[in-house]
Amino acid sequence: MQLTYQTNLLRTLTAPSGLVLTYGYNSSGVTPGKLDRLVSVTYSTTPVSSQSYVYENAGFPFSMTGIFPPMHVIAVKRKLAEANPGLMKAIFDAFAQGQKVARDRLFDSAALCTMLPWQLESLIFTEQRLGHDYWPVGLAKNHAMLKVIVRYMVEDGLIATEFAPEELFSDDDILKT
Secondary structure, three states: OEEEEEOOEEEEEEOOOOOEEEEEEEOOOOOOOOOOEEEEEEEEEOOOEEEEEEOOOOOHHHHHHOOOOOOOOOOOOHHHHHHOOOHHHHHHHHHHHHHHHHHHHHOOOOOOOOOOOOHHHHHHHHHHHHOOOOOOOOHHHHHHHHHHHHHHHHHOOOOOOOOOHHHHOOOHHHHOO
């Protein structure tokens, strides 16, 4: 896979199959003139043509697919995980607790933790559209999303064969989450 960047933004992704994804950006207006908002993804096709998706509404991909991308993906070498029983569960628990603490702080209106002027309104707006658990924790809650991502990766030529999300994890404790 080949990635190209321009001004710290991903511009193209070329898969081993030859599929090319081209990313388009514009300015959200937060910093005038700075490209900071993904607005389109164009991909090559055979015969040669192209298909483009424009995201004028940031929630549009979610409303079409029901998939909201994960915030963090943590990778640990299988050899390290197998040599240290309990390591994966400890890492999982730490991130799950960190997410809970961060979310609780976002809803603390006595002392806002960001400079977002309408922070509480934005949180309520987000939860009305995505639900309370919009970044779910654990394999069970993410199983359907992972299956779709694996399918997309096969369809886009990024991986050769489809696999079950459970195959990503060697730790039984993680498989129970």
